[in-house]
Amino acid sequence: MRKEVLLACLFALSATCWPAIARANEFVFAYVGIEGDPYYLAGRRYTGLTLKQPHPPLPGAKMAIRDSRIIGRSLGITFKLIEKAAAGADELATVIEALHREAGAKVFLLDVPAAMLRATAGRLAGAPLLLFNIRNRDNDLRNENCAPNLYHAVPSYRMLTDALAQYLFKKGWTKVLVLRGPGEADQAYAHSFSASARRMRLEIVGDRGFELTNDPRKRGESNVALMTGGPDYDVIFIADQDGEFGRYVPYQTYLPRPLVGDEGLTPAAWHWTWERHGAPQLNQRFARIEKTRRMSGADWAAWVSIKSVVAAIRKTGSSDLGGLRRFLTDPDTTIDTYKGSPSSFRAWNNQLRQPILLHTHNAVVARAPVEGFLHETNYLDTLGFDRGESKCVLAR
């Protein structure tokens, strides 16, 4: 009863009491996806079994808008979220421009494949708007394919694999067997892990590609015991985005060794079991908005994108994009990620510096940067491409 009354009051406020302010002082975020995006097509598995089904992180964005309503009240601004699905790659930039022109949207959360991100960020160079990558982990987007108007809320593959490598080093698990799937994402993940392993002086004792097949002639690529025999190792890293192969690897390995990567200990932006730094409150708020599933890393990325911009508007006292950009990449900025460390975007590639959670299916085992990994300016910069190694050139 109480809640209904409260809700009614909220609607009343936005609909009748504040209309003039709302129109004059509205700040619009847009969530843009792709119609019929294959990334989200359900039932990709045999007999209705779905293993790693991603979901559009729209609830994360909605939560951020809800979280910001009282901040808006104190500023006299209404934060608004609009959603739109573009018909395809060619239409994406046009849709963004139209939303900017017609609905006044200034900040865009892009839930689109990496290729579209690369093309669109280029086409929109110089436009008075900010784009946030809330899906793609590809390293090139933080390096040679970076763009001055494109900000990355999701961690890169390199941040994830650096986090894992730090943990392995700390545990003294320095000999690693790599198993990689045939997919593009698997290759990118495994490649990134190799680079992290070099940085952490881990030894990759074997790097083997697997295939999904029962063909007896291909046992060397499909039989887990055979694939994990040979040299001794401390741990297995597996890159298997689909999860179909990976789920049969634990308990079938030749040596009794733990798994990391896409099975076992997994690095991620968020996990629903994280219970420090206010995380239970965030997870419970999410559960009020989305009842059918738990909060994912993508939801967190959508949420933190809006949260960062709202913090920037508050601190700069303006919605001027130049000021917002300066705030986002100011090293003294404190964005509360609910992961503990004050965060901000890296000035050299627009990547949100953030802790990475190393989780199993039901627990967060560690938070990276792992204790003891130091950095001259910000220890979060031990994860991902540091200023000196970044190939990104941001001509602002």
Place this chain on the structure above:
Amino acid sequence: MRPRFGVFRRGFAALVLCCAGAVAFFAAGAAQAKGTGLIFISNEKSNDITVLDSKTNTVIRTFQTCRRPRGMHFNADRTQFYVGCADDSQIAIYEVATQKLVGRIRGVEEPETFDLHPNGRHLYISNEEDATVTVFDVESGKLLNEFETGEEPEGILVTSDGKLVFVASEAADLVHVIDVEAGKIIKDIPTDVRPRRFALTPDEDELWVSAELSGMVNIIDMAALKVVESVAFRPTGFRREQITPVDILITKDGEIAYVALGRANHVGVVNVKTREVLDYILVGKRAWGLALTRDEGLLYVANGLSDDISIIDTKSRKNIKSIPVGRVPYGILIDD
């Protein structure tokens, strides 16, 4: 949050004078003078309350309470205490002397902390998940009022004249000011990141609020209702992100502030007038809750991630004892 005993007593005395409740005053005074010598600690993950004997500083007993107990507060005459249980959405009321459950206020959405209005009846409660402050009558258990706040309201403080209520919204970086008589929020004061708890100076000219993620305490001028100054903490050997202040206490003479520094595992000692940090006292892991004894000789600190209480001698500023309690200790109440 809690032991603004000085302030509370003054407020109570003022109330008594204007309401001519002399009998109540003496009764309360007598109850206070007795004191059971018990110390109560709420353990938010083991759903129980540890009872310590303040003379020997040993655990006398531990009893089960409702789920996720956090904030605690005495009633007006200190014969009872309230425990907020977030996961049961209720406030349990216990008798101090016997720790018998004597009542429950139900339907309080995820209470975190609360403060008692000087009228002794109205409990102002921060409802973490609902992003509201609710006001309940402790005698009838009825909901009297509700205010919409930013996300994750936490620290809450009623001024001794009962006119204003301050609420910190952790996620909105705002301190809301409620005008009790008007029954509405009259101001949203911007703070640094993640405001958590309050302490008032005894003259009530300044309200100190911890900004957890900024590693600071913001000082709000009570006349201007805005942040005018800040105190930063930099204990040796800790990085900025590890310095996460939460609970604050100011001594009755208004000279010293104690600030629990969370992940920095220290309590900061601040000269209130000069804003100088005088000392850092090593305690257990993730120190949040604080409580002072009546003579202010001992400071009790709840260490959430080492499941223990540190006891600090405030003269030598040394940790003289630590006592294992339940899982994730949160609040401390001292009945001395």
